[in-house]
Amino acid sequence: MKDSTNSNYRYQVGGALGQDVPSYVTRAADHQFYQALQAQEFCYVLNSRQMGKSSLMVRTLARLKSEGWEGIVLDFSAKDSQVEQAERWYNGIINQLNRHFGLLENARTWLKERDFLSPVERLEEFIETGLIPGINQRIVIFIDEIDSTLSLPFTDDFFALIRACYNKRADNPDYKRLTFALLGVAAPAELIADKKRTPFNIGQAIDLKGFEFEEAQPLVKGLETKADNPQAVLAEILKWTGGQPFLTQRLCQLVVDNTESISVGKEAESIENLAHNRLIENWESQDEQEHLKTIRNRLLSNEQKAAYILELYRQIHQAGKLKFQNTFEERELQLSGLVVKRDDCLTVYNPIYEQIFNGQWIDTQLGKLRPYAENFRFWVASGGTDESRLLRGKALQEAEEWAKDKSLNFQDKEFLAASQTKEKQEAIAALEKEAQLERERKDRETAEERNQVLIAANQEAQNLVRVGSIILSMTLCITVILGIIAVNSGREVIEAQKKIEEINKALVNGQKLLEDVNKQLKDSPSSQVLAEISRLIEISNKVENTQLKQALLHACKSLFHQTNDELREAQSHINTSFEYLFASEIYKKQ
Template sequence: MVDNYEYQVGASLPPDAPSYVVRKADSDFYHALKAGKYCYVFNSRQMGKSSLKVRVMQRLVNEGVACSSIDVSGQGSKDNVTQEQWYTGIVSKIVKDLQIAKPIEFRRTWWRDRHDISPVQRLDEFIEDVLLSSISGQIIIFVDEIDSTLSLKFASEDFFALIRSCYNKRAENPAYKRLTFALLGVATPGDLIQDKTRTPFNIGEAIELDGFKIHEIEPLAKGLAGKVANPQAVMQEVLAWTGGQPFLTQRVCELLGKALSIERRDFKSVDENQIIELVKEVINNQIIDNWEANDKQEHLKTIRDRLLINEEVSVALLGLYQQILQQKEMTADSGFEQMRLRLTGLVVQQQGKLRVYNQIYGSVFDINWVENELGKLRFYADKLRVWVESNYQDNSCLLWGEDLEKARVWANIRKLSDVDYRFLSTSLEAELNQKVVKAETRLNQAFQEEEKARQRLTEVEKKTNQRIRIGLIVLVISIIGAVGTLMKFNDERVTANQNLKIAKDNLNNLNRQLNQQKQSVNSVALSPDRKTLASASLDNKIKLWNVTTGKAITTLTGHQSGVSSVAFSPDGKTLASASWDKTITLWNVTTGKEITTLTGYQSGVSSVAFSPDGKTLASASWDKTITLWNVITGKEITTITGHGDGVSSVAFSLDGRTATVKITDSTIKFWSLDLDDLLAQGCNYLQDYLATRDELRRKICPNK
């Protein structure tokens, strides 16, 4: 039995802690930093990141490396710390750790003497003029809890951009090769610099921090020595429950050690099945059952809170986790939702698959818990559940009418799971199909009525041939009136031609500029205020022109193939471009920056068009489809198929209720976006047609 052995649950373990478990990450982290590589350890909470930092830093310090550790969560809360205070705290900590000077005196002199430049510029000068000059050997700065910077009120991106610039300066200043940064926290590299106009944080080596493995947990087994016959076998059962999650493994070992100490039985002579039952009993009674009350260190509560962080993303995270529970595993990718779900700690990536991390998580956050939370967030949860259980076949569970419209509005401002989008898309398709059937029935009835009217009119016409001359006389009179109108129009045309010549002269300069583009122009679009012209060409570029001066404003680049079509939004603030590279890009016209890119096509995109209200974007593709997109969210609304050939052009009607498309097999199709309105319009046309014929009949046959 090991005397005075203690497991440590929560907080960083000191370097000499007997329960510290050495993992592969210890070696990877140490050797990478020793070699001068920038490193980052990004993982979920309570995975042992800070303990790893303490252990590796102590080892480096013992070897003469100058190390400073900064916990940025301790620099002040997001509500009361200013940018000046935050950077002052960073520099003071480095000065203190590396004993460069007395922090208070340093702040009063060197730091404050440079108040005329920004804090980040002062930190930059401090690194080059003070830090690298004061210390001649290797310097490593550890920055822990970096995720706390993401909620600061000022631009924390400047701090990470400075770290990246220190790395880039190695090429021009050899002194920077002695300086290394190590970042730790619950984040992804993409979180550090989110501004799309800046270079992303694309430096450093990722250190994978996995859970404990069976061959690594001997230090934990020592705490059970003398209490059970086979501590290694007991630890294997513990790992079967925790999956090697560091916090939970330490917690279970601590609880198990206490349980073994108060049990009156001698577990050194009992069989392994009894030990297994004891492990199960301890975990169920003191962790899983009534978990919210037992979770004193708020390990499980932290996972819950990260899942329910806000309604905009929680539906997507819960929906994704629900699928993993139902399917046991899911193919891993680098998508936003999967990365966020992994950072909660609830799931882990193994052999290219996402799985629930361990039995304890699966028992606490089970399918009933997930469905209950989803039910609080989405009003159609019960219908969705029944639909999924029917293998997506029970259409009686789909949304209709007001419920469907309510769901579509609700979904526009949230990220949803694939199942949610499939459910809403199927509901929309079913409702459209139902409207088509009703519309066809009503149109058939209207056609039958028209045919009856046609027959009655034919009978009348046979009896009134002698009255046709009257109609011809009226026609001749009308022609004479039209000739007079044409003579007047000719005078107006002369004036218009003069104005047209002036307009052509103003556009000559613009035409010359357009002709100078290196490759042929495929498409042009005029902004709603008629001040800007956009042109798309085969050289993969879009140019914006000043219509008045004929000069180029800017060039938009990013497509990997020729640009086939451009269109302005009704407010003129957004430009959509379609390309043969199978993508659509939305651009901010004012800044010339990319807003988002729409993908999913099987072939090049030939045409784009905005709806009159600017909320919907229609696209035509050579893969024989038309796709409608939500401009605000960038999500696909629906895809219209069934074309015999590639679709070369698409356009909206002025009221936004009809889409017109041109097919390469020389046909044109009209797609209704509001079938009820289209039907009503068709019926009105029919009534006008019948009324006109009745009026003509009365004029021709006044006595009938």
């Protein structure tokens, strides 16, 4: 049944919800936070943006003040947190505390008198000599948006001072009246970045979760003006938002602003249409308060790490959930607000996020990141010494093309320059190696050519020696045979004796004959050799002694084979010729 009396009901979408806002949802964290501070515990509420941290802080501070506490909120997002001078930054905190509590008559003089102290030491002295003695009540200092300080180079000392105030309780009971509460988008390990120092390990963590159905009942009042069954509408809203405070308030307001009422049984369809039409589709243009853009920017703010975070988110998006391992990337995803830890597993916070930051969106964003993100990350981690991570070839060309219209930081420029230098060095080294290999190849070819020449020359020499030996043997054989024939043909004994002496002379001068005969054979036309063979055959026909005849015929055959370079056959016939010669009775008688 619709209640027209609530037709002007408004939900507060964004910003801290004050005491008079009816749509504030009290959660379990509200009770935990208040009780921990009442027990004077240091607390921290570290969560993603637009989860209701500021509203929780405002309401808790109001409740404590109503009970006699003194308190202040130091909003570091409103503070000049970009100041690079530590002195100005710490002095600003002192002035803010002093103005709120009215402790010093002349803060400027007080600061000037202590300019010999370091900035953090001045703040420490102000707390010990001004703040604690000047206020008798219990004091709570809320520090909001602490993530605004994480990029400053000197805030490790600030969080170390807060830890020191907690530790001083053991020696100075007055410090028990002072309590700090830290709120922001950060992890406790980030508060003190210097790993050599003791980490920020004090206080109680407050787990600020999304709205549960029973907790969210204050939201029903506004829905009554537009729905026959507002409880069913609230259930569908929480189904789509997962209880995320900002989205829940936003979707509730969209229901109120919608011209159409929601009848019974149409709750699921109506809320789905509103979620798609007013939140998911064209979300960038409809995200006026930049809730979704804040998530996107958080994911992509650090390009060196964005690729790893997106790849992890892809796994969660595809699988539905992933076992929590407490890695840096997992904590970053949680602080972005995109995923939440449930039952020790990470899962996408709600269907709205799941459909906006879908697989296509992941691929698109990965494509926009620096193409060399992984190599760059390892190269930077190595201090620029890991040359295996430098780009080469096509990867370097793509990186150079990508960088043309980008405003690169110093490290990117250094990385690309180092890659270009390394590629040139390797190209020169490759050319030098190729030239060296070419020189070695030519040296081998030259050496092989020399070896071939030597082998051929040696073979030629061996052939010449072999040919010469055959010719010498053949010549001697023919000379001896002719000499014997001449003696036995009735010539004078003296003439025969001369022939034998010629044979002996030929034997003595064999070496000279070896050289001359080879030259003579090369210079003589084959027709002259054949004529000489014919002459010797005619002589053999006149010889009656069979052994001498055969000796002379084999000598002729040897000469014939020698003419045709058939050395093996020539040698064989000359050997046979000598055998017949030495076997003849006429030779034996000589």
